[in-house]
Structures are given as structure tokens and as C-alpha cells.
Amino acid sequence: MFNDNIIDVTECDTQFNVLKLRLELELLLSKFNWHESAGQLNLMHTGKFTDPADQIYDGVGSLIKPRSLDREYIEGKTRDKFTHLHDAVKGTYFETVINHVSSISERPISRVRLMMLRAKTCYSWHKDDDAIRYHIPIITNPRCFIVTEHGLYTMPKVGKLYSLVTTAMHTAMNASFEDRVHLLFDTQ
Numbered sequence: 001m002f003n004d005n006i007i008d009v010t011e012c013d014t015q016f017n018v019l020k021l022r023l024e025l026e027l028l029l030s031k032f033n034w035h036e037s038a039g040q041l042n043l044m045h046t047g048k049f050t051d052p053a054d055q056i057y058d059g060v061g062s063l064i065k066p067r068s069l070d071r072e073y074i075e076g077k078t079r080d081k082f083t084h085l086h087d088a089v090k091g092t093y094f095e096t097v098i099n100h101v102s103s104i105s106e107r108p109i110s111r112v113r114l115m116m117l118r119a120k121t122c123y124s125w126h127k128d129d130d131a132i133r134y135h136i137p138i139i140t141n142p143r144c145f146i147v148t149e150h151g152l153y154t155m156p157k158v159g160k161l162y163s164l165v166t167t168a169m170h171t172a173m174n175a176s177f178e179d180r181v182h183l184l185f186d187t188q
Contacts, residue, residue, distance in 0.1 A: 018138075042111065044086070
């Protein structure tokens with residue numbers, strides 16, 4: 001189905017309400033701070049924690065053990081474990097968005113995270129083991145890029161659903177002076 005040697009960034013037909021996304025983000029950030037090192041909030045958790053503050057950070061960052069050559073998962077953190085919607089998201093527009101993306105995805109959705117990429121930063125050069133991820137830019141600008149072995153891509157439309165094939169080497173880069181925020185969906 002997917003060519004593992006090419007990263008495709010595809011604009012999907014789905015457009016979400018930008019104002020509602022930004023209001024939901026603002027409300028969530030009034031309750032929880034971005035994870036200190038990962039710059040993420042996890043909207044789906046494993047059910048391992050009862051404290052909402054622990055749940056919101058359950059699964060941020062990489063699920064692969066550091067320096068794991070065989071891509072071994074951290075215990076209890078495989079993608080299929082993220083099945084619990086965070087209570088702070090229940091009944092919100094974020095829940096509506098998660099349900100819609102789940103209904104149109106070719107693959108089951110697992111982790112759903114808000115990811116903030118600070119101004120003038122990028123992620124490490126890496127590849128992921130889920131074949132496709134979905135992105136919805138909430139805050140972005142023309143100087144935010146997905147860099148792959150094959151070129152430079154942008155996701156310029158706020159509120160638009162994009163798909164990204166992530167099984168080849170890639171990174172995200174924010175070459176601007178403002179933070180970028182995406183709602184990101186892992187698949188199984």
C-alpha cells in the first residue's frame with residue numbers, strides 16, 4: 001500500500017474549525033503545561049495512571065527505548081495501548097476531531113498528541129514504525145517544514161488534515177520566530 005522509500009505529505013479533504021481548535025488548545029493549556037522536554041500533551045493514554053496530570057504526559061516523546069538498535073518499545077508503551085481518551089478532552093471539539101479522523105483513517109488511530117515545536121528548532125533525523133501519521137496544524141507559518149530524504153514539504157493550512165508517510169528518514173523543522181503546534185495522530 002505505501003512505498004517505504006518515499007515520504008508523501010498529502011493534503012486531505014477534511015477541514016476543521018480553526019477557532020474551535022485554538023480555543024480548545026487554550027483551554028487545555030490553562031489546565032496543563034506543555035511537557036517540559038518533549039513539548040507535548042497526550043490526549044489518549046494507556047490507562048496506567050489515575051491522576052489526570054500523569055495521564056496527559058503518558059506517552060509523550062518516543063516510545064522506543066533510547067539507543068535501541070532493534071527499535072524495542074519502552075515497556076507498556078506500544079501504540080496499541082493508547083486507547084483511553086483523557087477526561088479533559090471528553091465532550092470537547094478535540095474529541096469530535098479525534099472521532100472524525102478515526103472514522104476516515106485506513107488504519108486504527110492510537111496515540112493522539114498536541115505537539116509544540118519551539119521556534120528555531122527541529123526534531124532529530126528519524127523514521128517511525130507506523131506507516132502513516134495525520135497532522136492538523138493549529139498554529140503554523142510558512143517557515144515550518146517537514147524535511148525528508150526527498151525534499152522539503154509544508155503543511156500551510158491551519159485546521160486542514162494532512163497525512164504523512166513516516167517510514168523513511170525525516171524531521172520537522174521550525175525556522176520561524178514563533179512556536180508551531182500540530183495535533184498529531186499515530187496509527188497502528
